[in-house]
Amino acid sequence: MDELKKTVRWGILSTAKIGTKVCRAIRRAAGTEIVSVASRTQERAEAWAKDHDVPRAVGSYQELLDDPSIDAVYIPLPPSMHFEWTIRAAERGKHVLCEKPLARNAAEATQMAAACQQLGVQLMDGVMWVHHDRTAAMRQQLNSGSLGRLRRVTAGFSFNWDEIPAENIRLKPELAGGALGDLGYYCVRAIWWTFGELPERVFATARYFNDVEMNLSALLWFRDGRMASFDCGFDTTYRKWFEIAGTHGSLVCDDFVVPWSEDKARFWLHDEAGKNSEHVTPGCVQEVRMIENFCDAVRSGNLDDRWPADAITTTRICDALAESARSGRVIDVSL
Amino acid sequence: MDELKKTVRWGILSTAKIGTKVCRAIRRAAGTEIVSVASRTQERAEAWAKDHDVPRAVGSYQELLDDPSIDAVYIPLPPSMHFEWTIRAAERGKHVLCEKPLARNAAEATQMAAACQQLGVQLMDGVMWVHHDRTAAMRQQLNSGSLGRLRRVTAGFSFNWDEIPAENIRLKPELAGGALGDLGYYCVRAIWWTFGELPERVFATARYFNDVEMNLSALLWFRDGRMASFDCGFDTTYRKWFEIAGTHGSLVCDDFVVPWSEDKARFWLHDEAGKNSEHVTPGCVQEVRMIENFCDAVRSGNLDDRWPADAITTTRICDALAESARSGRVIDVSL
DSSP states (O other), X not given: OOGGGOOEXXXXXXXXXXXXXXXXXXXXXXXXXXXXXXXXXXXXXXXXXXXXXXXXXXXXHHHHHTOTTOOEEEEXXXXXXXXXXXXXXXXXXXXXXEOSSOOSSHHHHHXXXXXXXXXXXXXXXXXXXGGSHHHHHHHHHHHHTTTOSEEEEEEEEEEEOSSOOTTSGGGOGGGTOSHIIIIIHHHHHHHHXXXXXXXXXXXXXXXXXXXXXXXXXXXXXXXXXXXXXXXXXXXXXXXXXXXXXXXXXXXXXXTSSSOSOSSEEEEEEEOTTSOEEEEEEESOOHHHHHHHHHHHHHXXXXXXXXXXXXHHHHHHHHHHHHHHHHHOSOEEOOO | OOGGXXXXXXXXXXXXXXXXHHHXXXXXXXXXXXXXXXXXXXXXXXXXXXXXXXXXXXXXXXXHHTOTTOOEEEEXXXXXXXXXXXHHHHHTTOEEEEOSSOOSSHHHHHHHHHHHHHTTXXXXXXXXXXXXXXXXHHHHHHHHTTTOSEEEEEEEEEEEOSSOOTTSGGGOGGGTOSXXXXXXXXXXXXXXXXXXXXXXXXXXXXXEETTEEEEEEEEEEOGGXXXXXXXXXXXXXXXXXXXXXXXXXXXXXXXXXXXXXXXXXXXXXXXXXXXXXXXXXXXXXXXXXXXXXXXXXXXXXXXXXXXXXXXXHHHHHHHHHHHHHHHOSXXXXXX
16 A cells, blocks of 8 residues: 555544544544544543544553554643653554643653654644644745844733633643643744744743642743743633734734634734735644644654654743743753 | 913923924914924024924023923933933923933932922823823723733834944933833833733843843733733834733734824724724824823813823833843832
8 A cells, every 4th residue: 555645543542622623633634534532431432432433432541552453643631641641652653643731841752752753653742833824824924034033922822711610630730730831832832933942041920820820921032132922821811822023024923823713814914114914824724734744744654853843842941931930030941 | 361271382402303293293282382492502403493493492401491481391302311301490380291211210200200299380201102092992991891800911112223323312321221211111101001000020131232221021010910021122123012911802002102193093802702893093193182181281270190100100110120130130119
């Protein structure tokens, strides 16, 4: 069988809510198949399999990994479990698409990436927006020089709970919850995506609940006096924007994490005189594109090192931000 | 003569560039007259008076202040000179509209306000945007509760020099230049305007040229975990926006400092589902409105304490930010 056309057969590790979206995306991507879903109980796995029309349901994650018919797994488990199950999946020869944040810290992320590379499987985190066609269009604008030299990124990603759902996994320290890993991770990725280099130093401040961040605000210093800042939190209206400002213009995207519409995605270029032009990218479902990009790497037989590298860098910056927020100190981010 | 209709007779202290705009505004405001302009040399004053059709020109600031026919002065001198010339003007019974930043520090600003109050003259800083009709419309939105509880302000105000004009007064430490007083002052005012209370603590970081800020980025902590952040600088494209985010919506203004158009001024309300509504305020020239508000206070015979109070608070917050940027420490802002 032609390797480039090989069907990629997926298993889903847990019945988390986000799995529904990714399950649909796997179905919509070309040359894929969903084979099996695993949960901690057979009963829950079967209920989910029935709801999502998945042929097989198993009552343990390991059982799914032991299934030789599966090529790749999607791991939407809580962040605290990403390390163990990514390594175990790699050990069974499964390619791994793992939800964000990739790991509890950069040491874990680095080990996960090393294990995957050694065992010849692809690793990617579940950050969808980087796969959207709009993201490529924005990159083209940044590269074109139309903004001049890039000076600053400002970003915000938040949503609001009127009442704090204390049982939500986002608020469980033992599951590695918190606004930084859940929301800030996207802002950090946007900043890394823009500048393509590590910050020299970072400062962050957070408000905690249950020892995890309810919100966090951050400043990041880059070479040549360039700066970035962002905020994330569970206590402010749903916002998901960034502004990238250069010496001669700025690019604004008001829904970079996930477009308000699947039919079209927009961004704006602003010039120095207040004129702005809207750039529209039609019909792209970013999670489908993510699955396709993942499967392309799997089928090609050549692992794409960029994806785990991006996830490791994002995690490393988040580590420094978390340390700063805890300590109240500016943290050097050394290479 | 009816006090409410009394013509307010203006003198302008210096031939700074911004004076042209304010001169025009004084002319467009009802019940005002420009009587005289002063410069350090008679020659320069006369040239400016001729260009701007001002009847009298004098070769010293004091001479203008000694003119008994003048009711009010506009002071667009460099910030380092605001203290001396505001006090001197008050001593001659002149009402004072003084360019921002009002003073080198809050101690000066407080003394200036006290002197003006004692001598029965109005003091106001030259922050124009707060006088725009749009600002009242935005206030109404904030007060209506449509955004829920206010959680965060993010602001940016910058413009770009491709080559650093080392002789520009904005870069002269002896004239109290720098991006914080020149641009950040507006962002601080917007934050104060939104929350109406002092931050508990602030943190700032700056890049310096000639010992004044080329740019500055700041974080401000408020009661109940509310936050604000802003950036200002001479090294990034012309931007002048803020976003005010509440628990259930946000308000975005992309030209709060001065609307891109005199014909209409806009802001947007964003809800939690990505819908936004544009709110348009027609024809308002904010500097004319500023002069009118100033003259109303002068004519009423009742000094409006709010204007000097706003300027003092803005300066106090700027002081803390400057200290933080210099020291690298988080600064408590005590009452």
